[in-house]
Amino acid sequence: PTSVWFELGTTSSFGLTTEAVPIDKDAGTVEFSIGGTGIQSETLYYYRAVAQNQYGTVYGGIPGFTTLTGPPPPPKG
Numbered sequence: 001p002t003s004v005w006f007e008l009g010t011t012s013s014f015g016l017t018t019e020a021v022p023i024d025k026d027a028g029t030v031e032f033s034i035g036g037t038g039i040q041s042e043t044l045y046y047y048r049a050v051a052q053n054q055y056g057t058v059y060g061g062i063p064g065f066t067t068l069t070g071p072p073p074p075p076k077g
Helices: none
Strands: 002-009 021-023 044-053 056-059 064-066
Antiparallel strands (some): 002 021, 002 044, 044 056
16 A cells, blocks of 8 residues: 655645545545645745655655745635
């Protein structure tokens, strides 16, 4: 079996981790969440996907994103 999770933080050392989710070859889409963690507005965060099984651990690239100021605008329409 393979387990996958995400790591997130304001540096490439991360600090926050989602719960590991076991998947199989037919898993399709898997959802992750880091709720109630005190994520700050106007802050650059880095993240990566991680997968692990009996053969080892594989780490994805480390892209980043900057959080918005306050809540997003209401939908148009």
